[in-house]
Every structure is written in C-alpha cells, then in structure tokens.
Amino acid sequence: MTITEIGGRKCFCHARQESRYLLIQPVDEHDASALQDEVAYIEQLAEEIPFTLCAFQVGSWFSDLSPWTAPPVFGHQAFGDDAGRTLAYIEHELIPSIEETMSGQPVRRIIGGYSLAGLFALYAAYETDTFSGCAGVSPSVWFPDWDTYTDEHPFGAAFAYLSLGDREEKTKNRQMAMVGERIRQQAAKLQALSRVRRCTLEWNAGNHFVDADLRMAKGFAWMLREMDHDAGCM
DSSP states (O other): OEEEEETTEEEEEEOOTTOOEEEEEEEOHHHHHTHHHHHHHHHHHTTTOOOEEEEEEOSOHHHHTOSSOBOOSSTTOOBOOOHHHHHHHIIIIIHHHHHTTSOSSOOEEEEEEETHHHHHHHHHHHHOSOOSEEEEESOOTTSTTHHHHHHHSOOOOSEEEEEEETTTTOOSOTTGGGHHHHHHHHHHHHHTOTTOSEEEEEEESSOTTSOHHHHHHHHHHHHHHHHHHHHHHO
C-alpha cells in the first residue's frame, strides 16, 4: 500500500500494472487503518482479478460526503453539503492522476464506500456516468429526502452492489431505523432500471459496526467478478 498526496488529499493506493479496474473509496482515519486487510480480502474473494484501489481521506466526514444540508440525526453534528465538491475532486484530480499510471488499457471505474461514504458512492453514480459500478456498503440511505432524490435522478452505473447488516434497522433512532425499508426500496429501484445490468442486495450478520473491512471487500469483489464476467461475454 503506497501513501501519496493527490490534489491536497492523502491517498492510499494499491496498484497492479495489468489492472483494468480502478476502485475508488472515501475513507476516514479508522477506515484507512483497515485498508491493508480490505485489500487482502478483495484479492482472496475476487478470483485473482487484478485491480487498482485508491482510497482518499476525507477532511470532514459529515460535510465532504453529504449531498445536502440536514439536521443532526445522532449527537450534535449537522450534515453539510460538500459531496458535489468531493465528486469534482474525484473526477478532475484523482482519476486523471491514477489512470495516468495504469496500463493504458480502457479502465472501468468502481466507486464504493461504507456508511455515509456508501451513500456518497450512490450519490456519485446518480450525478454522473463516470463509474461503471457502484458499491454502497451499509449506506446511509436513511438520509433525509434520499428517497425523493433517487426518484428524480437517473442512475449512471451499470452495476450496483448494496449491503446491510441484519441488525442495522433494529435501532431506537427513528430516522436511522428507516435504513432497512430504504435499502429494500433502493435495490428495487435499481433492479427495475434497464441501464443497470446487475444489482444485488446482500445481508450481513450484525449491526453497523461489524466487519466493515470485510463487508467493503465483499462489495468490491462482487463487482470485479460480475464486471469481468460481463466483459468476457461481450
């Protein structure tokens, strides 16, 4: 794992020269500490499909990954509206910098994230067709007005992976308890779209804080296997 700086942000990169897949993931300090294990899990689960992963560290989790302002849902931290700026950073700085170092073959890009970063990954796929695949892992689809947003915007990715812990909706927080209903709605919406070739919803054992690195790896590995099979069928 190489640590570098791209566009003023700290980035953690695992690169394979022969890779045609670029995995992009927003992380905080805790996520970053588990990236080595996550990469090992992906390699184990992805049937030796070579990939490049670039994870970038966000400055303000509740602002950099939030699509619009919203009041606090837990604690006292309100949500900002800087997801659009973060997406612009990925498209205009991160991707060009990383792909310049790759093999020169056409690259299929996959955006993924955990928790609020999972919601951001979905947001990125709704805002642009830059990404072939999107992995929303335990995504914060309970976010206020997210259901309305997804009704009003096209989805730009051809592959979608969603997952949730089977105890995540069993919470006393009324807003966050909506996550089970919302993830089922999200999956149904994506599965109904002709543009989306494959969409799956996987249920994991446990609450929101169990095996985040393994859950992320399962999402990215599913994406690699499905997209590689799809490429082989073309």
